[in-house]
Amino acid sequence: MNEAMVLQRDAVVIGGGPAGLAAAIRLREKGIESVLVLERERTAGGILRQCIHDGFGLTRFGESLSGPEYAERFVSRAAELGIEVRTDCTVLHVSGEHTVTAVCPAGLFRVRAKAVVLAMGCRERTRGALAIPGSRPAGIYTAGVAQSYINLQNVMVGREVVILGSGDIGLIMARRLTLEGAHVVGVFEVQPYPSGLARNIQQCLNDYDIPLYLSHTVVDVHGRGRVTGVTVAECDAAFRPIAGTEREYPCDTLVLSVGLIPENELSLGAGVELDPRTKGALVDENCQTGIPGIFAAGNVLHVHDLVDFVSLEAEALAEAAASYIRDGALAPCPLAVETDGSIGHVIPQRVSGTKSFTLWLRVRKPLPGCRICVRQNGRLLAQKSLPKALPAEMIQLRISVEELDQEHSVEVTTE
Amino acid sequence: MKQYDVIVIGGGVVGSAVARELTRYRLRIAVLEKESDVCTQTSGRNTGMLHGGFLYKTGSLKAECCVEGNAEFDTVARELDVPFRRTGKLIVGFTPEHRERLERFKARGEANGVKGLEIIDRARMNEIDPSAGGNFAMYCPSSGILDPFQYTIALAENAVKNGAEYHLYTEVTGAETAPGGHILHTSRGEYAARWVINCAGLNSAKISAMLGIPGHTLRGFKGQYFVLDKKAGAFAKIPVYPAPNANNTFDTHATPTVDGNVLVGPDSEVTEDFADYETTQRSMDGLIESGSRMFSHMKREYIIRSFAGIRPKRIDPETGEVLDFALECRPDVPGVINLVGIESPGLTSALPLARRVAAMLAARETLAPNPDFDPVRRGIKRFSEQSAEEQERMIAQDPNYGEIVCRCECVTQAEILQAIHNPLGVHTVNGIKCRTRASMGRCQGGYCETRITALLRSELGEEITQVELGPSGSQMFTGPVREGGNAE
Numbered sequence: 033m034n035e036a037m038v039l040q041r042d043a044v045v046i047g048g049g050p051a052g053l054a055a056a057i058r059l060r061e062k063g064i065e066s067v068l069v070l071e072r073e074r075t076a077g078g079i080l081r082q083c084i085h086d087g088f089g090l091t092r093f094g095e096s097l098s099g100p101e102y103a104e105r106f107v108s109r110a111a112e113l114g115i116e117v118r119t120d121c122t123v124l125h126v127s128g129e130h131t132v133t134a135v136c137p138a139g140l141f142r143v144r145a146k147a148v149v150l151a152m153g154c155r156e157r158t159r160g161a162l163a164i165p166g167s168r169p170a171g172i173y174t175a176g177v178a179q180s181y182i183n184l185q186n187v188m189v190g191r192e193v194v195i196l197g198s199g200d201i202g203l204i205m206a207r208r209l210t211l212e213g214a215h216v217v218g219v220f221e222v223q224p225y226p227s228g229l230a231r232n233i234q235q236c237l238n239d240y241d242i243p244l245y246l247s248h249t250v251v252d253v254h255g256r257g258r259v260t261g262v263t264v265a266e267c268d269a270a271f272r273p274i275a276g277t278e279r280e281y282p283c284d285t286l287v288l289s290v291g292l293i294p295e296n297e298l299s300l301g302a303g304v305e306l307d308p309r310t311k312g313a314l315v316d317e318n319c320q321t322g323i324p325g326i327f328a329a330g331n332v333l334h335v336h337d338l339v340d341f342v343s344l345e346a347e348a349l350a351e352a353a354a355s356y357i358r359d360g361a362l363a364p365c366p367l368a369v370e371t372d373g374s375i376g377h378v379i380p381q382r383v384s385g386t387k388s389f390t391l392w393l394r395v396r397k398p399l400p401g402c403r404i405c406v407r408q409n410g411r412l413l414a415q416k417s418l419p420k421a422l423p424a425e426m427i428q429l430r431i432s433v434e435e436l437d438q439e440h441s442v443e444v445t446t447e
Numbered sequence: 448m449k450q451y452d453v454i455v456i457g458g459g460v461v462g463s464a465v466a467r468e469l470t471r472y473r474l475r476i477a478v479l480e481k482e483s484d485v486c487t488q489t490s491g492r493n494t495g496m497l498h499g500g501f502l503y504k505t506g507s508l509k510a511e512c513c514v515e516g517n518a519e520f521d522t523v524a525r526e527l528d529v530p531f532r533r534t535g536k537l538i539v540g541f542t543p544e545h546r547e548r549l550e551r552f553k554a555r556g557e558a559n560g561v562k563g564l565e566i567i568d569r570a571r572m573n574e575i576d577p578s579a580g581g582n583f584a585m586y587c588p589s590s591g592i593l594d595p596f597q598y599t600i601a602l603a604e605n606a607v608k609n610g611a612e613y614h615l616y617t618e619v620t621g622a623e624t625a626p627g628g629h630i631l632h633t634s635r636g637e638y639a640a641r642w643v644i645n646c647a648g649l650n651s652a653k654i655s656a657m658l659g660i661p662g663h664t665l666r667g668f669k670g671q672y673f674v675l676d677k678k679a680g681a682f683a684k685i686p687v688y689p690a691p692n693a694n695n696t697f698d699t700h701a702t703p704t705v706d707g708n709v710l711v712g713p714d715s716e717v718t719e720d721f722a723d724y725e726t727t728q729r730s731m732d733g734l735i736e737s738g739s740r741m742f743s744h745m746k747r748e749y750i751i752r753s754f755a756g757i758r759p760k761r762i763d764p765e766t767g768e769v770l771d772f773a774l775e776c777r778p779d780v781p782g783v784i785n786l787v788g789i790e791s792p793g794l795t796s797a798l799p800l801a802r803r804v805a806a807m808l809a810a811r812e813t814l815a816p817n818p819d820f821d822p823v824r825r826g827i828k829r830f831s832e833q834s835a836e837e838q839e840r841m842i843a844q845d846p847n848y849g850e851i852v853c854r855c856e857c858v859t860q861a862e863i864l865q866a867i868h869n870p871l872g873v874h875t876v877n878g879i880k881c882r883t884r885a886s887m888g889r890c891q892g893g894y895c896e897t898r899i900t901a902l903l904r905s906e907l908g909e910e911i912t913q914v915e916l917g918p919s920g921s922q923m924f925t926g927p928v929r930e931g932g933n934a935e
Binding site: 177 | 673674725753754842843847849850854855857893894896897900915917918921924925929932933934
């Protein structure tokens with residue numbers, strides 16, 4: 033590659049969604065001059081472009097915004113600051129030495145950066161990954177794909193709809209499809225509790241009389257050209273369908289909202305180690321991955337419940353990333369953050385003990401009235417009492433440096 | 448009525464190979480295919496193996512065509528630009544009974560002319576592929592893997608280039624003899640031809656009876672598969688099959704694909720319904736269990752898709768015995784060449800069978816060579832497989848190479864446009880997938896499907912309600928969300 037095609041930047045941010053833009057803006061505000069954002073879509077904003085419902089921004093901006101409005105705040109702020117955002121530009125590879133290879137209609141180019149921020153977001157789990165038996169007709173969509181067709185392309189995906197999984201996008205789509213004249217037969221969730229937020233259960237299902245069937249799953253798909261129906265069965269505690277409970281629902285569409293997976297192919301290519309629980313990078317309190325100078329934030333790191341936290345997490349890494357860009361290193365983080373079986377995942381997984389940090393976690397199962405306790409060597413550092421803890425909701429605890437020692441691992445438990 | 452010298456019924460690998468071989472001569476050729484594309488049935492629903500030929504009875508058409516097709520495939524793959532690797536294959540055993548069976552097949556293979564067969568021990572297996580299960584194995588160095596979609600598409604594209612016509616969505620519903628040939632009734636009108644060649648695969652017995660040759664019985668053997676992520680593919684070097692079972696067929700195996708995924712399957716069950724491609728929980732549970740015995744890296748989280756295929760086996764209805772391929776041109780039914788029960792190893796045998804069809808025709812009339820015949824077909828050049836320098840050149844020539852449509856498989860807009868505008872053409876999402884790999888990756892179209900349907904609409908001028916996933920009747924959309932609304 034000729035040298036004209038190799039750019040030098042202080043920071044390169046991969047992904048121009050709510051994480052990437054927030055990180056880029058804050059880096060610039062911290063005095064980092066050359067920040068480049070690479071975005072594969074024609075316009076920045078990420079998945080928010082298709083989220084035309086409101087409820088975004090309550091935490092970050094103190095008001096309720098639609099997805100495009102929320103994104104626009106960051107897009108226009110980035111423009112105001114003169115941040116270079118290259119759209120229509122797909123990153124092909126990231127090296128452990130901070131070289132990013134990208135492609136756009138003008139050609140191939142490389143960026144050598146002092147720091148790399150991974151902000152690629154997540155993708156949806158598919159029917160194939162769940163291995164749902166049955167035929168393979170048209171009319172099976174993941175919720176995000178259906179949302180993209182309806183909200184961005186003005187294309188209606190179906191009229192009689194069964195939704196599998198109670199993830200937030202599925203709940204939002206239940207309402208959206210209903211508003212556009214489709215009939216949503218019901219939402220079926222394999223777990224005994226919903227995986228989406230309580231507010232979405234109320235506003236997207238209950239308000240529209242759409243039934244939610246917990247401990248149910250789709251066990252068969254019918255139809256050769258187009259979906260003609262699905263068979264649903266009740267499930268036991270191990271999520272196995274219970275024989276004899278099968279029921280057929282005629283429909284022309286099956287929408288799947290069965291989980292999001294952080295999109296870490298580029299991270300793996302760079303040699304970044306992932307946490308099997310989050311499917312995102314193992315990071316320290318600075319959101320720095322195992323490779324110095326490579327940071328990750330937002331849904332590529334762990335799937336969040338609210339976009340506000342995606343942006344806040346990305347903004348929080350800017351200070352440390354800016355120090356890294358200036359000094360070439362950050363304080364080591366040798367202390368592991370360990371959890372008991374009640375915790376689904378935790379971010380960060382390593383800390384220094386010399387700095388306050390925010391602990392993000394999700395519980396594995398719904399817990400009635402519990403206390404999240406954070407300890408070092410048996411000593412309580414912080415705790416949070418919750419009337420109930422749901423896996424759908426991200427829990428945050430602030431751990432103050434005053435409480436921390438620099439010798440012992442950090443233990444997180446529920447009581 | 449449309450008039451042809453030759454009508455081939457069925458656009459699978461055999462029909463397309465026959466059409467392509469016959470374009471070597473000055474003949475007006477049409478292929479009638481009832482589906483929306485070529486290779487949507489048995490030809491596209493299999494393991495993608497280039498078989499060695501040790502499994503089939505010595506002297507059978509299966510053995511003869513398989514060994515012949517295997518030997519020539521390096522040349523064929525080069526000529527038609529088909530992804531292919533001669534990987535060799537391990538047929539592994541655990542028990543003395545397995546060893547005995549493997550010895551028997553080694554002897555049979557040698558009688559069939561298969562070269563290089565040997566029985567090897569575990570140490571040697573570890574050198575070849577440490578992930579393979581089993582205590583010992585028969586090693587068949589001539590076996591290989593190929594892309595069955597690309598192979599069928601390549602044959603069809605080459606046939607079209609040399610003058611054959613493909614008529615899709617054209618299902619033959621009846622036939623009658625006419626002076627000097629046959630008239631076929633189809634879902635899209637009547638067709639007349641001097642010769643009719645039955646390459647109808649799963650429907651070949653039915654078509655055979657329509658053409659005046661009753662008496663063939665097909666039994667459908669359905670098999671289900673899992674496709675594993677390329678992360679699993681990193682561990683699979685070579686196809687690993689279990690020792691043949693008591694019926695001389697293979698149970699579940701693990702096979703790397705030319706693109707770096709792994710196929711686990713098939714199992715086998717008899718189906719009455721020749722369009723039943725449903726996967727079942729029972730089979731999938733079974734595949735996970737038996738797949739793990741063949742491939743130590745079989746993990747649930749690697750599964751990205753499942754599918755089923757049906758092998759049309761010709762059987763003796765009295766005994767149930769599986770019979771050889773039928774290839775016949777009967778004096779009492781002139782103008783018909785009949786191929787019935789072309790199942791595994793049909794992919795390997797397609798061109799040898801096609802040449803035998805051409806020879807049958809040539810024995811009955813004088814065929815003039817087609818002076819313009821060009822055996823070479825170039826596939827769509829894959830951006831992802833090129834060097835950085837070449838990628839830059841490609842984008843400079845066509846900026847559509849700089850637009851990545853499918854992120855997982857790194858497929859560009861230029862490749863998709865080439866598939867759509869090929870003379871054979873394609874107009875379904877599944878068709879684009881088979882030609883370019885777009886949506887074959889781990890996100891299964893989550894990122895690219897909306898882009899592909901938008902391209903199909905803009906390039907082909909299709910209405911929203913015309914966009915099809917694959918099979919007939921697989922319309923993806925019911926209409927616009929709002930009349931007069933605009934897309935982004």
